Amino acid sequence: MKHFVTFEGIDGSGKSTISKMVSEKLRSAGHDVIWTFEPTDSPVGKFVQDCIRKQSDPFVTSFTFIADRIQHCTHIKQWLGQGKIVLCDRYAESTYAYQAAQLETELKDPLKWLQELSRHRILIPDRTYLFEIDPKTSLARIQHRSELIPFERLAFLEKVHKNYLTVSKGKRFLQLDATKPIDELVQLCYDDILR
Secondary structure, three states: OOOEEEEEOOOOOOHHHHHHHHHHHHHHOOOOEEEEEOOOOOHHHHHHHHHHHHOOOHHHHHHHHHHHHHHHHHHHHHHHHOOOEEEEEOOHHHHHHHHHHHOOOOOOOHHHHHHHHHOOOOOOOOEEEEEEOOHHHHHHHHOOOOOOOOOOOHHHHHHHHHHHHHHOOOOOEEEEEOOOOHHHHHHHHHHHHHO
């Protein structure tokens, strides 16, 4: 059974909807579940959201994302210590994928730099689901949003998508076709968590 599970994907991939539905399904089956997200709603997490809205310096945004995650991990450790299943909507791979796209003109290898900043400071999930979707399709899904943030632009999301595919390698990752029916994806994640 997997206790710490993260849900990753570009905007419009469905990961938030699916992670919430998986948490409800697990809860209905009698499991003690925490559904959480990043950036968090802590003061540091709110500062991250402010950085995104204001299109702050990408280094400032990156450091605040990582600071928020390190703080978040103290809570995740406590929840895991209490025997809970923790599902997190966005985690480290989001920072690697999005901030590396922001920093590509600033650093030789932004992915490596971001991963080094986090090394030994954050928890490693038991499973990370990557919801794969073509950026054009994902943008079509979120066009109804009242205000698209700067990250929700096609050229940028294409870079993010590429970064996600680069960092999501290894046994911990399960890449899922985000265009499949939601119920099918929920069941797939649910079964995998309990395995």
